[in-house]
Amino acid sequence: MQKILFLDRDGVINRYPGERKFVTRWEEFHFLPNALKAIRRLTEEGYEIKVISNQSGIAKGIYSQESLNEITRRMIEEVKREGGKMEVYYCPHREEDGCDCRKPKIGLFLKATQGKEVDPSISSSQELELLSQIVHQCTKCPLARTRTHYVFGEGNNEASLLFVGEAPGEEEDRQGKPFVGKAGQLLTRIIQSIGLKREDVYITNILKCRPPGNRNPLPQEIKNCFPYLKEQIRIIRPRIICALGKFAAQTLLGVVSPISQLRGRFYDYEGICPVNSLALGGGISPSAKLFNR
Template identity: 50%
Template sequence: MDSTDDAQVSPHQTFRQVRRALEDLVLFEGRQFIVPDQVSEQIGADPRPPREDVSAQQPAPELGAPAPAVATGRVTSEAASALGGGELASFRQQICECTKCELGHTRQRFVFGSGDPKADVLFVGEAPGADEDRAGEPFVGAAGQLLTKIIEAMGMKREDVFICNVLKCRPPNNRDPLPEEVASCEPYLKEQIRMVAPKVICCLGKFASQALLRSQSSLSRMRGQQHEYEGIPLVVTYHPAALLRNAAYKRDTWEDVKWVRRIYDGVEL
């Protein structure tokens, strides 16, 4: 490499690149490795003493395994109150007794969604499972606990995002949704997205991705591509349940959610 190439990369740039790579490795591997917030930006200078970090006493997020499942006895009214008293909560009250398809007669709870009603990041899954059907909230089982860890690894909190599913009621025995069920719920999802108005949508799994993109492509073909839903950037990744079955998907998922974070930060569109 000649001297002109050397001049293109400053020590400050090199330091930031190394730090980002270390932080990325820490979050992905889920191991304890503290990179101090107050480290010097000057290569060769003594770093300032780091602040006391509570993460030194707590394990970092581990993407490979879910935390213990939360109790699923919360009633639907509590899920509604978490949305506050705004437009989204009013919309939930309008549709929570829906019986447009057979699922409205077989469900235990109507699973509308949860999180910040004006979130910048919106996660969309397929349909409620047994845990969600009992709780009236999305992603509260093992896959949901893993999703929470992924969100935390992105540097966010679960309450800072909005999470919902294409279907609002559980299909019996967790079977695949039927076309008529999707047709019944699709207007609800469209209205949710309009009301939340996120900066970016992250589709979890093939079904949610196909539904929003109106595509029959495989997940592998949809991943890594630049998509939009009505002008909103959309990123496709694996459903957390798939990661529980196959840890090999973990690295690809991490790359996908980093893309979500970059869009949120305005770094990439």
């Protein structure tokens, strides 16, 4: 059975351009730290790497197909120069065009795997592993210099329920795992109270590195880390996201409303996963509940 790894492009291989923004020319394309080395390693391990990317900027007239072809050609050349190999497939359509190739539809995946026997469980787990390695090498902000360990997340890679906290704390930074301190013990009891175990769900944070002194995340830190969370959501494809705390809820919803106005309601979360809702399960982070006892 062929080992195939599906990757998105923006935010996984190159720097995420921003919400509703596009990489329009090669000068705007910047590889993420260690992405080339990770691709080379996976190539050496026998994986066929397929990049599947929505590029609606073509249909919107923001850039031309020729420009995208040039970006793609030079990206492949850089990957090859570093010892890696990849194939690239993209959808040039807008969401409202109703095509079969725009993710989350599977047209491009079928095209990329035509004539091959594929185990999709390998692809999803390896894609998370590659993203984890990219996060490990991230140096976008000073938190990379003050952390002990980065905290990527853990749990079921195909979980229906995803918990998103704000940032690692002292114990999480020490162990490199999310929610393992007192707040984590409370979260475990919450998960058990709904008939699940920690290994049934996936747990992560907005930030992947601990802010010094457990201070609140800064806007630029959130901006730097949010693309990684978006990719985790895209890969895991949860049915429900439970935001734990103000910063998690506000970041996922793109609002500045106080948590008291957001708590206890369901919201649609669009643009990253195919089907999901955002459930603010109480809306208060386990850390805050402990603090306020």
